[in-house]
Amino acid sequence: MTAATFEGEAIIRVRGLRNSFGEQVVHDQLDLDVKRGEILGVVGGSGTGKSVLMRSIIGLQQPDAGSVEVFGDNALDIDEDEAIEIRKRWGVLFQGGALFSTLTVAENVQVPLKEFYPRLDQALLDEIAAYKVVMTGLPPDAGPKYPAELSGGMKKRAGLARSLALDPELLFLDEPTAGLDPIGAAAFDELTLSLQRTLGLTVFLITHDLDSLYAICDRVAVLADRRVIAVGTIEELLALDHPWIQEYFNGPRGRAAVSSAEGAAARAEPQGTPQDMGA
Known part of the structure; x- marks a missing residue:
């Protein structure tokens, strides 16, 4: 896709953001727009505050200064009822999945449903959880399992299932492929792109x-x-x-990612028929 595809509405608008921890200033005069319908990759070196930025947007970090608008509303200066309505419209996958270890996968998925819709009966909760589990590529029998019984990739998918519990419009993913082998990471990228579409x-x-940047962003x-x-x-x-930027994208890993992306694109192109090839 080209940048022109996303010249429309900004679903997230950050202006003049400042975050600091003691004397350490992480962000200063940070601006960012996230356009509706896009997959925006956020990159930066260690300590540049990628997760802090996300936490500022979703209300887990109170910035020193600046403004954050989500869905056109001021996310930093709203009452609790308004904040709840906004939170219903997004889902978050934290690093490592952040699953509750004492709850099953299905129970983890049900947590946001019980928080925002406490009157839902258990049969409906179970049905929704089962659907979200399968939607994220987990086997149906993963629902009754505990996080300790899952592989790293399955934990990520379980966390993703929970983040999708409320049918959000906006999805935050914090290092979703970290710790996964190349095959598992590629599969998660494909899942993310499929769900986004x-x-x-x-x-x-x-x-x-x-x-991930080359494949889906x-x-x-x-x-x-x-x-x-x-x-x-x-x-x-x-x-x-x-x-x-030059070191990051043109270094050895960057060149390898380019080769991988080009190879995937070539494999995805339809092959000609024997007639097309002059057979």
Whole structure:
């Protein structure tokens, strides 16, 4: 996709954000727009505050200054009832899945449903949880299992199932492929893209995985120097001369990701018939 595809509504609008911890300033005058319907990758070096930015947007981190609008509403200065209504419209997959270890997968999926819709009967809760489990590629028998009985990849999918429990419009993914082997990471990327297209999601994706950026992201936002220094397609970013951007995308891993993406694109192209090839 091209950047022009997403010239419309900003579903998230961050302006002048400042976050600090004691004397350490993580963000200063940070601006960012996330367009409806896109998968936006968020990258940056260690300590640039990628997760802090996400936590500021979803209300888990109170910034020192700046504004955050989500769905057109001020997410930093609203009463609790308004905040609840906004939270119903997004889902979050934290690093590692962040599952409750004493709850089964199905019970984990039901947590947000019970929080926001406490009058739902158990039969409906069980039905919704079973559907979300299968939707994220887990086997049906994963529902009664506990997190300790799952592989790393299955935990990520269980966390994703919980993040989709409320049928959100907006999905936050924090390093979803971290710790997965290349096959598992690629499968999770494909799942994310499929769900985004099927459900019409907007995805805010924090990642360091170059393969993910090339495979599924429409645009990429780069955090450095305490702010977002650039947002665009990978091709647009590569045209910039910022040293971190060049080192990140043109280093050995970047070149490997390009080769992988080109190979996948070639494999996806329809093959000609014998007649087409002059047989």
